Amino acid sequence: MIAKLSLGFAAGALGGLATALTIWLFGLLGITTALGVSIAPSIGPSFLYGPIIWGGIWGWIFLTPLAAGLPLFARGLLLSLGPSLVQCFVVFPFKLDAGVLGLAVGTLTPLFVLVFNAVWGLVTAATLRTQGGTALPGNRF
Template sequence: MGTFAGRLSLAFGAGCLGGLVNSIVVWFLGDAGLPARFGVQLAPDFTLAWLYPRIVWGGLWGGLMLLPIASRSHLLRGLIASLAPSAVMLLWLLPSAGKGLFGTGMGWLTPAFVLLYNAIWGIAAGFWFALASGQTRRL
């Protein structure tokens, strides 16, 4: 896909897939009680109302795949890109929801879980971006 519109569409799709993979992992680990074992309150119910916005926002964040960062590796690009939604979550969304700076009101290790979960989004999005654009040599 050589056009900007084609690459933007691919980036959005990669971000959506990353959002889906991220959501499944967040739900599964929460349901299994892993965050709770570390004193972190992250165990969402798997509902369409919870899932749909996560996929759409994942797609919007997928636009970061178009930035000229880590151009030798799409996976590394995804990991670097995952820092942006992590920062928004830890510095704006969680504090504005009354969960404290870095979400520590949900448990002291909340930042680690947010970084891990968003890294999963970045890896999935970067992998799909490389695969769908035919650039698997740059994984």
């Protein structure tokens, strides 16, 4: 069981790193700003810590039978809705004072949240696949 927990956390953490780098790159290239969303973080330990640690914790959701019958990419995308919902309905309004869905940051913020968390879901699922994730419940990798 420890091996599965470790694998789930590590895959999720890698997905979190990929997400953080995607968010940073979108900000660096001015994509978010051009679309009216004020998300353009500078890269550094304080920015990377949250996505990597929380990505790892969310990686444990792959150990559950949720969406067990779905193929790899569909399962990753479906499970990425969990972190998206928490970001939009807990983190933005209560932690960042950015309102429900983060609309105070920009009207397209919910769309970016879905896209960025989809990166997490796909990278996490792909990592589990390459690292022998077939032992996880219900995975059709």
